[in-house]
Amino acid sequence: MPRSRTMNTSPVPVWGLGFLLSQVGAHAAARFAERLVPLNLTPPHVGVLGVIKHADGLSQQALGEMLCIFPSRLVGLLDELEERGLVERRDSPTDRRAHALYLTQAGRDALEKIGLIARELQDALCAALNKSEREQLAAFLTRIAAQQGLTSGVHPGYRKLGGAEPK
Amino acid sequence: MPRSRTMNTSPVPVWGLGFLLSQVGAHAAARFAERLVPLNLTPPHVGVLGVIKHADGLSQQALGEMLCIFPSRLVGLLDELEERGLVERRDSPTDRRAHALYLTQAGRDALEKIGLIARELQDALCAALNKSEREQLAAFLTRIAAQQGLTSGVHPGYRKLGGAEPK
DNA sequence: TATTGTTATACTCTATAACTATA
DNA sequence: TATAGTTATAGAGTATAACAATA
Numbered sequence: 001m002p003r004s005r006t007m008n009t010s011p012v013p014v015w016g017l018g019f020l021l022s023q024v025g026a027h028a029a030a031r032f033a034e035r036l037v038p039l040n041l042t043p044p045h046v047g048v049l050g051v052i053k054h055a056d057g058l059s060q061q062a063l064g065e066m067l068c069i070f071p072s073r074l075v076g077l078l079d080e081l082e083e084r085g086l087v088e089r090r091d092s093p094t095d096r097r098a099h100a101l102y103l104t105q106a107g108r109d110a111l112e113k114i115g116l117i118a119r120e121l122q123d124a125l126c127a128a129l130n131k132s133e134r135e136q137l138a139a140f141l142t143r144i145a146a147q148q149g150l151t152s153g154v155h156p157g158y159r160k161l162g163g164a165e166p167k
Numbered sequence: 168m169p170r171s172r173t174m175n176t177s178p179v180p181v182w183g184l185g186f187l188l189s190q191v192g193a194h195a196a197a198r199f200a201e202r203l204v205p206l207n208l209t210p211p212h213v214g215v216l217g218v219i220k221h222a223d224g225l226s227q228q229a230l231g232e233m234l235c236i237f238p239s240r241l242v243g244l245l246d247e248l249e250e251r252g253l254v255e256r257r258d259s260p261t262d263r264r265a266h267a268l269y270l271t272q273a274g275r276d277a278l279e280k281i282g283l284i285a286r287e288l289q290d291a292l293c294a295a296l297n298k299s300e301r302e303q304l305a306a307f308l309t310r311i312a313a314q315q316g317l318t319s320g321v322h323p324g325y326r327k328l329g330g331a332e333p334k
Numbered sequence: 335t336a337t338t339g340t341t342a343t344a345c346t347c348t349a350t351a352a353c354t355a356t357a
Numbered sequence: 358t359a360t361a362g363t364t365a366t367a368g369a370g371t372a373t374a375a376c377a378a379t380a
Contacts, residue, residue: 015217015320017301018195018288020308025192026323027315028185050182061361073348075363097356097361115182122185128314129307134184137307140296141187147295148194152181156193228338240371242340264338264379 028125029157035117039110040084044069047158048077049103049111052087057100059092068159086110195292196324202284206277207251211236214325215244216270216278219254224267226259235326253277 033043047067052058055066064074078101081087086107092098103111126134145152181187200210214234219225222233231241245268248254253274259265270278293301312319 015213015282015285016289017305017308018199018285018292019320019322020305020312021188021292022192022196022199022324023317023322024308024312024315025189025195027312027317029189029193030323032185032189046182059361070349071362072350072364092361095357095361097354099362118182118185122183125185125188125311125315128310133307136303138184138187140300140304140307141184141191143295144191144292145187145194148191148292150190150194153186155186155190156197157189226338237372238339239341239373243371259338262338262380266339 028121031125032118032121035121036114039113039117041110041114043155044077044158045081046114047153047155048074048081049086049107049114050153052101052103053108053111056102059095059098059100061098063101067154081107195288198292199285199288202288203281206280206284208277208281210322211244211325212248213281214320214322215241215248216253216274216281217320219268219270220275220278223269224257226262226265226267228265230268234321248274 029043036042036046044067048063048069051063051066055062060071060074060078063069064071069077078087078089082089084106085104088102088104089099090102092100126137129137150156196210203209203213211234215230215236218230218233222229227238227241227245230236231238236244245254245256249256251273252271255269255271256266257269259267293304296304317323
């Protein structure tokens with residue numbers, strides 16, 4: 001009886017594709033967080049920056065809904081980003097209760113660096129795959145994400161509660 | 168200029184394959200945890216059960232090293248599994264300080280149910296892919312996991328600190 | 335003196351609730 | 358009366374440190 005080509009040398013059972021997705025995904029997330037440390041940022045910070053970049057002037061309320069982050073949590077994240085000079089809270093022109101969020105130049109620069117980090121990480125993670133395999137993998141994951149109702153750019157790890165989607 | 172087939176309808180930027188892996192992986196993990204709730208178990212519990220099944224009689228020390236879990240944390244996890252009647256702490260025959268860990272019949276039954284849950288989840292997660300695509304995806308992820316030094320069955324989420332591998 | 339498992343404590347992250355000021 | 362943002366508080370999960378029994 002022939003052994004399978006990918007022999008299991010581990011002391012523990014294999015839980016299938018679900019486990020594999022989760023395992024590799026957690027690894028990717030950990031490596032990303034690691035590479036953000038020199039920038040003094042965390043993945044949720046990056047999520048916030050990314051949304052503001054593409055929706056300049058939005059309110060904290062709107063931002064929280066997009067990322068499924070509680071308003072109270074956003075306060076801290078934005079405080080940190082503002083301290084570091086990456087984000088500005090301006091007064092909303094239409095509602096004196098609300099803030100309008102903007103990236104500073106430093107914020108845009110940081111996003112550039114983050115994009116570079118993400119590309120380097122992608123290369124490192126996919127070292128085992130050639131170009132066409134990477135494209136296939138991306139296509140598979142994109143289809144899964146779409147079918148599962150995941151929103152592009154919204155990480156379940158930002159979420160409040162069980163990973164609900166933004167409205 | 169033709170639009171790509173997988174149009175990005177999101178309010179936020181796409182961070183590439185690393186983000187996609189992490190996003191889909193976190194989703195898979197959340198859905199798995201969700202399906203474990205009726206069994207009154209969490210993913211770390213499952214990791215522990217899986218290792219004990221394949222290394223009956225091992226010590227807490229050894230178990231912790233395999234899963235990269237701190238001994239003090241293991242105490243709580245094992246307390247819960249013992250309370251639920253899934254695991255037994257017997258006296259080690261060779262070292263009166265140590266415990267030898269064993270699954271009960273209920274523990275083995277629970278692992279059966281968990282296996283079923285994992286297979287159902289896999290089907291749900293991969294609804295967008297046909298059989299051969301799932302196999303390709305599994306092959307890609309297995310290669311990535313191997314190249315990245317991940318140990319089969321050891322989830323980075325169990326880990327102490329930055330996702331180090333077991334010795 | 336080192337190691338096994340335990341307990342007690344602290345720390346990090348996130349959610350909940352209460353509050354202020356506007357609308 | 359409801360909403361935007363804030364503050365204060367609490368909870369979950371995990372790491373660190375100190376400890377008793379045994380090696």
